[in-house]
Amino acid sequence: MNVTFADFSTPKTGALAVFAAEGKPLSGQAAEIDKKTGGALKRAIKAADFKATKGQMIDLLSPKGITVARVVVVGLGKPDKLTPAVYETLGGSLVGHLEKTADKTVAVAIDPVKGSSVDEDEAAAHFGFGARLRAYKFDKYHTKKKRPAPSKTTLGKMSIMCGATTQARRHFGPLAKIADGVCLARDLVNEPANILFPTEFATRAKALTKLGVKVEVLGEKAMEKLGMGALLGVGQGSIRESQLVTMQWMGGKKDEAPVAFVGKGVCFDTGGISLKPGAGMEDMKGDMGGAACVTGLMHALAARKAPVNAVGVIGLVENMPDAGAQRPGDIVTAADGQTIEIINTDAEGRLVLADALWYTQEKFDPKFMIDLATLTGAIMVALGQEYAGLFSNNDELSEQLTSSGQSVNEKVWRLPMGEPYDKMINSKFADMKNTGSRYGGSITAAQFLRRFVDDRPWAHLDIAGTAMNSPASAINTSWGSGYGVRLLNKLVVDHYEK
Numbered sequence: 001m002n003v004t005f006a007d008f009s010t011p012k013t014g015a016l017a018v019f020a021a022e023g024k025p026l027s028g029q030a031a032e033i034d035k036k037t038g039g040a041l042k043r044a045i046k047a048a049d050f051k052a053t054k055g056q057m058i059d060l061l062s063p064k065g066i067t068v069a070r071v072v073v074v075g076l077g078k079p080d081k082l083t084p085a086v087y088e089t090l091g092g093s094l095v096g097h098l099e100k101t102a103d104k105t106v107a108v109a110i111d112p113v114k115g116s117s118v119d120e121d122e123a124a125a126h127f128g129f130g131a132r133l134r135a136y137k138f139d140k141y142h143t144k145k146k147r148p149a150p151s152k153t154t155l156g157k158m159s160i161m162c163g164a165t166t167q168a169r170r171h172f173g174p175l176a177k178i179a180d181g182v183c184l185a186r187d188l189v190n191e192p193a194n195i196l197f198p199t200e201f202a203t204r205a206k207a208l209t210k211l212g213v214k215v216e217v218l219g220e221k222a223m224e225k226l227g228m229g230a231l232l233g234v235g236q237g238s239i240r241e242s243q244l245v246t247m248q249w250m251g252g253k254k255d256e257a258p259v260a261f262v263g264k265g266v267c268f269d270t271g272g273i274s275l276k277p278g279a280g281m282e283d284m285k286g287d288m289g290g291a292a293c294v295t296g297l298m299h300a301l302a303a304r305k306a307p308v309n310a311v312g313v314i315g316l317v318e319n320m321p322d323a324g325a326q327r328p329g330d331i332v333t334a335a336d337g338q339t340i341e342i343i344n345t346d347a348e349g350r351l352v353l354a355d356a357l358w359y360t361q362e363k364f365d366p367k368f369m370i371d372l373a374t375l376t377g378a379i380m381v382a383l384g385q386e387y388a389g390l391f392s393n394n395d396e397l398s399e400q401l402t403s404s405g406q407s408v409n410e411k412v413w414r415l416p417m418g419e420p421y422d423k424m425i426n427s428k429f430a431d432m433k434n435t436g437s438r439y440g441g442s443i444t445a446a447q448f449l450r451r452f453v454d455d456r457p458w459a460h461l462d463i464a465g466t467a468m469n470s471p472a473s474a475i476n477t478s479w480g481s482g483y484g485v486r487l488l489n490k491l492v493v494d495h496y497e498k
Contacts, residue, residue: 001095001135002157003128005165005172006107010036014105015070017094020045020052021113022078028111029161030073037065041073053077054086055093055474070103079115084126085409087118091130092475098155105157112163121167124160129175131158133475136183138190174304178489181300182482188292189468189480193268193285198235198316201267201288202243205295205314211302218244228355230334234348235317237272237325244356246363247298247312251305252498258309259496260366261298261488262356264349264373265291265316272319272345273327286480287349289467290372291316293484300489308497313360315352319345331430335359336452339430347434349375350445354452361454367496368397368457371449372484373464378441380465387413388483389462391446397457400495401487410487412461415443422447 008029010016018030018041026034026041034041040063044050048058054077061070074094076082098106110127112120135155162168188196188204196204202217209215220241223232228244235242248258266287270276276284291314298312326332330342332351336358340351353371360369379389388405390412392398398414405412421443424436432451436444446460466483476482 001132001155003132003172003176004157004159005124005168006159006161007165008109008161008163010066010068011107011159012067014068014107015072015098015101015103016068017072017074017106017108019074019076019109019111020050021076022052024052024079029109033066033071037063040064041071045073051075054081055090057093057097070101072097076113079113082113082116082118082123084118084122085407087123087126088130088133089474091127092134092473095131095134095155096474096477102154104154105159106155107159107161110160110162120162121164121171124162124164124168125171125175128158128160128172129179130475132176132179133182134477136186136476136478138187138478138480177303178300178486180303181296181489182485184299185292185296185482185485186478186480188295189286189289189482190478191285193318197240197267197318198243198265199241201265201291201316202245205245205247208247208295208299208302211299212249213298213302214248214250216246223355226335226359227333228335228359229332230340230351231315231317231355233326233330233332233342234266234319234351237322238318238320240267240318243316244359245314245316247295249298249302249306249310251301251307252309256309257367258311258364259492260311260313260360260364260369261294262353262360262369262371263291263294263312263314264288264353264371264375265314266349266352267316267318269319269346269348270321272325272348273321274345275321276346283469286468287374288316289374289463289480289483292480293372293463293467293482293488296482296485297488300485301492306492306497308492310492311360311364311366313356315356317352319348334452338432338451341427341430341433343433343435347445349373350434350448353449357449357452361456366456368394368459369453370401370459370461370488372461374467375462376442376445376464379462382415382442383413383465385465385470387411388466389442390414390459391417391443391462392457392459393450393453394457394459397459400491401459404490404494405487408486408490410466410483412487417443417446417450422450
């Protein structure tokens with residue numbers, strides 16, 4: 001969707017959206033339109049018992065006095081409850097409301113709201129941001145004759161009118177780049193595994209070089225030299241070559257230590273020899289949601305020229321049950337020399353991350369490391385799909401992530417770690433095993449990762465419930481949500497940009 005900004009005027013065609021606050025009379029552009037239509041808005045509001053609660057909408061079709069096809073009155077809710085995130089939700093909700101209409105364009109009139117702490121330009125920019133996120137569609141594989149519902153979707157342009165257009169455009173600029181990063185992450189998660197396999201994923205990551213990102217790809221021979229037996233063991237049953245991709249954006253001070261993000265990129269996960277049940281296995285094309293997030297984040301940081309040094313590392317593999325596949329009972333050696341007994345080949349993501357985390361801290365010596373992975377079904381048992389699981393060795397980093405998640409509505413919930421859980425992954429035959437008992441599965445997975453991290457701040461986000469097949473929202477109806485891009489971008493903006 002093309003989002004632009006303009007001064008106030010009454011459009012001649014398309015749809016027009018105006019706003020009303022809960023418990024307040026019509027004001028600003030809504031009052032002007034009501035006057036031009038001979039009081040039609042007030043009559044419709046009264047007839048519909050419209051209370052202007054947050055997100056409530058009513059339509060007036062072809063009202064007299066103006067030539068637009070549709071006027072939508074959008075409820076703001078209570079002015080003192082307005083936040084940038086609320087405006088994002090409203091932007092997405094309006095796009096969703098108009099998706100089933102024949103409207104190709106919409107003009108949105110955003111006035112200052114008395115009693116609100118959100119400035120007019122900020123409100124306009126975040127409204128457009130939410131609209132961009134909601135307008136995302138992944139329909140490239142539908143033919144022209146076969147289109148998914150809503151079939152009437154033609155909305156392609158949104159013009160946001162306000163009294164501070166220059167400031168709104170300036171505010172929207174970086175938000176548009178973040179939206180591009182989110183949509184890139186969604187695209188990657190939505191792609192089928194026969195299209196997006198490890199080498200193809202690496203190729204798409206290389207496209208970030210156009211934005212000034214330095215991208216390096218390690219193949220299997222290079223990883224063998226580094227001793228990455230944990231990562232390579234996962235991919236040894238696949239005909240597709242495993243890859244390790246590093247992405248560097250150096251927008252901060254020279255020689256300043258970077259912040260680092262590490263993503264699990266299992267492009268398809270059959271479970272290997274410990275084969276998953278057939279039902280729902282098609283969803284395992286999304287088992288690279290962590291790597292997708294890291295790639296989308298690096299795109300966003302580079303595109304908006306973030307003043308920070310950042311590194312993204314993604315381990316890309318397929319977990320297949322070939323004759324050469326890894327077996328339960330095998331023992332592999334990770335790049336740092338630790339040995340791992342394979343109890344279940346379906347606990348593969350932590351093996352990929354083990355070598356990727358080690359490589360990240362050895363090569364880049366970052367300030368902190370945050371890894372993201374669709375790691376365990378157990379996290380959905382614990383938290384559902386509203387929160388990602390957060391595990392960390394550092395309270396400050398955990399608090400920063402929690403705060404950032406709340407502000408952009410990509411929420412995390414911290415779970416415990418400690419010696420009792422760590423003991424659960426001790427092995428009789430190796431330094432550790434790759435699963436614990438049936439209890440605390442997400443925690444023991446985090447404890448496994450912790451063994452490959454030194455004392456620097458580190459956090460693990462288990463995004464199994466939030467990165468794919470997550471509940472639809474006002475700003476996302478895609479199967480792949482792009483979860484984590486906005487969260488981590490906010491973390492960087494608030495705490496690490498200079």
